Amino acid sequence: MDFQGSLFEAPTIEAPLFEGVERTLLSRGAWIDIGRAWLPEADDVFATLVRDVPWRAERRQMYDREVDVPRLLHTYGVGDPLPHVGLARARGALSAHYRPELGEPFVTAGCCYYRDGRDSVAWHGDTIGRGKTQDTMVAIVSLGDPRRLALRPRLGGSSISVVMGHGDLLVMGGSCQRTWEHAVPKVAHAGPRVSVQFRPLNVF
Numbered sequence: 001m002d003f004q005g006s007l008f009e010a011p012t013i014e015a016p017l018f019e020g021v022e023r024t025l026l027s028r029g030a031w032i033d034i035g036r037a038w039l040p041e042a043d044d045v046f047a048t049l050v051r052d053v054p055w056r057a058e059r060r061q062m063y064d065r066e067v068d069v070p071r072l073l074h075t076y077g078v079g080d081p082l083p084h085v086g087l088a089r090a091r092g093a094l095s096a097h098y099r100p101e102l103g104e105p106f107v108t109a110g111c112c113y114y115r116d117g118r119d120s121v122a123w124h125g126d127t128i129g130r131g132k133t134q135d136t137m138v139a140i141v142s143l144g145d146p147r148r149l150a151l152r153p154r155l156g157g158s159s160i161s162v163v164m165g166h167g168d169l170l171v172m173g174g175s176c177q178r179t180w181e182h183a184v185p186k187v188a189h190a191g192p193r194v195s196v197q198f199r200p201l202n203v204f
């Protein structure tokens with residue numbers, strides 16, 4: 001809680017912190033940062049996103065082909081208001097924290113709704129914009145039921161996986177979109193999960 005405001009102001013949501021966020025170096029200049037239970041007010045953010053985001057079913061170009069997308073999507077573009085103040089604060093905190101390394105802010109928020117274990121995303125890198133040729137970052141906040149995010153090097157080698165729980169942060173950085181791929185595999189049983197991906201300009 002922030003007690004610095006006047007007594008008449010509505011209570012503000014705390015800003016997310018980076019003390020507990022830990023980096024794992026992958027091969028070829030890729031890395032991931034993980035922060036557990038990172039997002040404040042995650043229950044409220046999750047309920048708001050499920051209810052208020054204009055979810056749509058889509059097909060999508062995945063670097064070299066168009067694939068069915070077994071999940072619901074909506075992207076908040078540059079300047080679009082986000083549906084929860086907690087997400088706006090998270091994006092601000094991420095932009096400030098990563099600015100020295102990234103050199104630019106996170107400006108878009110892609111939202112994905114995995115309704116159950118049949119919803120998934122196939123192996124891909126976020127390489128439609130600059131991610132194909134340049135190092136960049138994609139910061140993901142996960143809400144709802146835990147799901148496994150798998151990562152594997154493009155040139156072959158063993159995959160790793162990160163179980164993303166409610167409120168967890170995962171940042172993919174360095175060459176991760178170019179030299180690694182990621183996926184959220186189907187599972188036999190899972191409840192609803194929403195993933196929010198913050199990206200810089202012209203990274204998809």
Ligand SMILES: O=C(O)CCC(=O)C(=O)O
Nearest residue numbers: 112121126140182184195
């Ligand atoms: O569900 C996730 O957290 C990952 C989503 C993803 O990789 C994407 O939409 O590009």
Ligand SMILES: [Fe+2]
Nearest residue numbers: 124125126182
């Ligand atoms: Fe992705």
